[in-house]
Amino acid sequence: MQKVAWESLLRKLEVFVLVFVGLLLAIPARAEISPSRQEELLYFLKHDCGSCHGLTRSGGLGSPLLPETLADRSDEDLTEIIMEGLPGTPMPPWKALLSREEAHWLVRAIKENKWKK
Numbered sequence: 001m002q003k004v005a006w007e008s009l010l011r012k013l014e015v016f017v018l019v020f021v022g023l024l025l026a027i028p029a030r031a032e033i034s035p036s037r038q039e040e041l042l043y044f045l046k047h048d049c050g051s052c053h054g055l056t057r058s059g060g061l062g063s064p065l066l067p068e069t070l071a072d073r074s075d076e077d078l079t080e081i082i083m084e085g086l087p088g089t090p091m092p093p094w095k096a097l098l099s100r101e102e103a104h105w106l107v108r109a110i111k112e113n114k115w116k117k
């Protein structure tokens, strides 16, 4: 009787450990961008992207990067443009400097006007 209870407890513990390890493994795959990296990305957006798109992103050599002008473009397409650049135009690829998550974060920052805050 007691042995059975002990075994079932062990089995529960086993399940718990498996779930816990599974969660730990899952974390790096969906890592959040840290607040300090977000600061860096906003600085980057202003100075690096801004050098062509305008310090206020209203356009320059590059097209305007404003919520209104990008609202009807998908996040995926814009992320792709940032990662790969636009061949035949001065828009360079940024994949050597940014991860896909970071490029997507920038798209959201542009669309949500985060750089103003």
Ligand code: HEC
Binding pocket: 044, 045, 048, 049, 050, 051, 052, 053, 061, 062, 063, 064, 065, 078, 081, 082, 086, 089, 090, 091, 092, 094, 106
């Ligand atoms: C060397 C200049 C230059 C820099 C630096 C630059 N861009 Fe561009 N970008 C351009 C040009 C030029 C275009 C427009 C290309 C075209 O369609 O003729 C463009 C287009 C884009 C587009 C597509 C906009 C649209 O309406 O189709 C996005 C998004 C974009 N850039 C984001 C960025 C981001 C984010 C950065 C910083 C990581 C950046 N760019 C840095 C020159 C630049």
